[in-house]
Amino acid sequence: MKTQPAFSSHSKRIGYFVTGAIGLLLSAAYLLLSRDYPFGSMDQPGARVWPTVVGLMMIVASLFVLWEAWWMQPTDQFELPAGAGAKRVALMIVLLVGYFAALEYVGQLISSAIFCVLFMRLASPLSWPRLIVASLALAGGLYVVFVVLLKIPLPKGIFGY
Amino acid sequence: MSSFDGLMHGFAIACTMQNLIAAFLGALAGTLVGVLPGLGPLGGIALILPITYSFDPTTGLIAMAGIFYGAMYGGSTTAILINVPGEVASAITCLDGYQLTRKGRAGAALTIVAAGSFVGGTASVLGIMLLSPAVSRAALMFGPPEYFAMLLGGLLIFSRISGGTLAAGLFPMTIGLLLATVGQEAVTGEQRFIFGINELSPGFTLVAVVIGLFAVAEIMHLVATKEDHIAPVSIKLRDLMPTKEEWRRSFWPMGRGTLVGFVMGALPGPPSSMSSFASYRLEQAVSKYRHELGTGAIEGVAGPETANNAAATATLIPLLAMGIPFGAITALMMSSLMIHGITPGPLLMVNYPDLFWGLIASMYIGNVMLVILNVPLVGVWVSLLRVPQYIFLPMIVLLTIIGAYSVNNSMLDVWLLPLIGCVGFILNKLDFRMAPMVIGLVLGPLVEKHLRESLILSGGDISTFWSSSVAVVTWIVVLLVLFLGYLVRPKEVAADD
Numbered sequence: 001m002k003t004q005p006a007f008s009s010h011s012k013r014i015g016y017f018v019t020g021a022i023g024l025l026l027s028a029a030y031l032l033l034s035r036d037y038p039f040g041s042m043d044q045p046g047a048r049v050w051p052t053v054v055g056l057m058m059i060v061a062s063l064f065v066l067w068e069a070w071w072m073q074p075t076d077q078f079e080l081p082a083g084a085g086a087k088r089v090a091l092m093i094v095l096l097v098g099y100f101a102a103l104e105y106v107g108q109l110i111s112s113a114i115f116c117v118l119f120m121r122l123a124s125p126l127s128w129p130r131l132i133v134a135s136l137a138l139a140g141g142l143y144v145v146f147v148v149l150l151k152i153p154l155p156k157g158i159f160g161y
Numbered sequence: 162m163s164s165f166d167g168l169m170h171g172f173a174i175a176c177t178m179q180n181l182i183a184a185f186l187g188a189l190a191g192t193l194v195g196v197l198p199g200l201g202p203l204g205g206i207a208l209i210l211p212i213t214y215s216f217d218p219t220t221g222l223i224a225m226a227g228i229f230y231g232a233m234y235g236g237s238t239t240a241i242l243i244n245v246p247g248e249v250a251s252a253i254t255c256l257d258g259y260q261l262t263r264k265g266r267a268g269a270a271l272t273i274v275a276a277g278s279f280v281g282g283t284a285s286v287l288g289i290m291l292l293s294p295a296v297s298r299a300a301l302m303f304g305p306p307e308y309f310a311m312l313l314g315g316l317l318i319f320s321r322i323s324g325g326t327l328a329a330g331l332f333p334m335t336i337g338l339l340l341a342t343v344g345q346e347a348v349t350g351e352q353r354f355i356f357g358i359n360e361l362s363p364g365f366t367l368v369a370v371v372i373g374l375f376a377v378a379e380i381m382h383l384v385a386t387k388e389d390h391i392a393p394v395s396i397k398l399r400d401l402m403p404t405k406e407e408w409r410r411s412f413w414p415m416g417r418g419t420l421v422g423f424v425m426g427a428l429p430g431p432p433s434s435m436s437s438f439a440s441y442r443l444e445q446a447v448s449k450y451r452h453e454l455g456t457g458a459i460e461g462v463a464g465p466e467t468a469n470n471a472a473a474t475a476t477l478i479p480l481l482a483m484g485i486p487f488g489a490i491t492a493l494m495m496s497s498l499m500i501h502g503i504t505p506g507p508l509l510m511v512n513y514p515d516l517f518w519g520l521i522a523s524m525y526i527g528n529v530m531l532v533i534l535n536v537p538l539v540g541v542w543v544s545l546l547r548v549p550q551y552i553f554l555p556m557i558v559l560l561t562i563i564g565a566y567s568v569n570n571s572m573l574d575v576w577l578l579p580l581i582g583c584v585g586f587i588l589n590k591l592d593f594r595m596a597p598m599v600i601g602l603v604l605g606p607l608v609e610k611h612l613r614e615s616l617i618l619s620g621g622d623i624s625t626f627w628s629s630s631v632a633v634v635t636w637i638v639v640l641l642v643l644f645l646g647y648l649v650r651p652k653e654v655a656a657d658d
Binding site: 006012020034044068078081085093100119150151 | 211212215326327328331332334335336338339342346348349351353354380381384385386387549550551552554555556558559560562563566567570572575576578579583587588590591592593605608609612613616617619620621622623
């Protein structure tokens with residue numbers, strides 16, 4: 001059976017065009033939003049002066065991105081995750097979102113242990129019992145170091161830890 | 162207080178049990194961060210930074226500096242043993258370091274690296290001690306227009322020479338400046354771009370942005386690749402001693418590396434990576450054994466590794482003496498000091514002598530600790546490379562969450578991680594440089610403050626920005642670097658330091 005590649009190549013030139021265009025849109029929106037703040041005068045500059053400078057700098061930078069895209073070789077490539085690689089990254093992001101959502105409700109210790117079990121399942125060949133032991137050791141160890149010893153406040157959730 | 166008296170006072174501060182432990186733990190954590198491929202010094206410091214907030218500022222800064230130069234030491238271990246640099250500055254070390262391993266001289270190379278790092282680091286500390294008072298006195302004469310020129314000029318220069326094309330540095334830098342305008346602005350206290358989200362009032366949290374850009378983006382890469390584990394070679398204690406010939410051949414490269422590193426560290430740019438590349442180029446030009454470089458010559462390890470440690474230490478000069486961080490790591494250090502209400506700059510040495518001299522003295526002690534940690538314990542670090550990725554990755558994920566949340570106890574910072582991580586991951590793949598974004602985020606508010614103060618003090622006269630010789634020289638240098646530098650810039654220098 002053929003294994004799926006983790007990355008696939010894309011045109012870097014198109015990547016630069018898209019980035020430059022996003023930069024231009026972002027800077028235009030930013031300059032429009034900055035109109036809500038007072039410009040003041042040259043001797044008493046208001047809160048809008050610096051955002052105006054930054055917005056203009058971003059337009060220039062975005063134009064440089066487009067300029068470089070224009071002169072770039074069409075053969076230049078960049079890699080993004082594809083196939084199995086993309087699946088793993090997408091799963092990781094889903095796991096992270098679930099973990100963050102659970103963090104405030106069930107607390108750092110329990111949510112971290114559950115996250116570790118699922119994350120390791122994604123990346124390791126370990127059996128379930130080994131995964132659970134390794135996850136508990138990892139989440140528990142970090143809890144002891146940061147919460148118990150260093151007294152760093154972390155979300156406690158309904159169980160209090 | 163003379164420099165000597167200051168140093169003696171500093172040793173009294175640095176030798177307290179609390180500060181010795183901070184230096185040791187910083188050096189230990191830094192070596193760990195450097196040894197483990199993937200997590201660079203910047204991501205590593207960002208993860209550990211929130212812990213230092215609970216310390217007093219001197220102890221926190223000592224720990225952070227330890228992580229910084231510890232990572233420079235540790236980064237070379239993987240470069241030599243498995244041909245994978247632990248951080249960017251060690252990339253050039255792979256060329257000769259790995260060849261030395263294949264010749265059975267890995268232990269000797271690691272010892273030479275530790276010795277060179279010690280020489281470069283300690284000589285640079287001496288340079289900081291001697292130069293900082295003079296630089297501070299000169300900086301006292303600067304007004305808002307000069308600071309504006311140096312801050313914005315430094316940002317532009319950094320984004321230009323941090324590797325890649327002009328747009329690759331400039332574009333992320335402007336994103337950093339844009340992010341820095343979110344939240345309460347410093348001059349009138351007006352809230353900007355917060356869209357009714359009160360948690361955005363203090364602005365984007367630097368630690369969350371750095372962790373997202375560097376640590377989360379790297380985790381995404383590692384998860385996507387699911388790289389095979391590389392088993393490093395074993396090192397026995399008796400293999401660690403270099404021969405007399407190797408010591409002799411390392412002497413001058415270490416001297417040249419110290420000089421190159423110190424000068425480059427004090428200037429804007431990615432000091433450590435640039436200095437190690439520059440040192441290697443210098444060895445290619447002047448070394449008696451230059452024909453052996455690339456095939457396992459000890460000069461190719463001794464020079465660059467000495468240079469990157471000298472540079473890492475010298476970057477503290479502009480931070481401590483002028484309050485201008487010329488690198489992303491020193492920008493993180495500055496933000497940490499500012500959380501404690503301390504603004505680095507020309508008056509730091511006068512107003513906070515304990516902090517300034519305590520840090521300088523701790524760096525001498527830290528360098529000795531690092532030699533002890535790195536040479537006899539190299540076997541321990543090598544064994545860490547055998548920790549499988551499926552244990553290492555979830556641990557880093559948990560650390561990123563702890564790091565991001567603990568700064569403001571804000572879930573918003575945690576939710577930002579995957580978002581910033583995705584942006585960093587894609588921009589990284591397109592060869593954009595992330596370090597200028599971090600410096601833009603840190604320096605943005607300062608540039609704005611000096612811009613507005615200059616206009617107020619000059620009654621709105623914009624010629625104030627080029628009315629002094631310091632400002633004129635700065636702008637000329639910026640123009641030269643932006644446009645002439647385009648022609649002579651080294652191609653393979655990356656910037657995450």
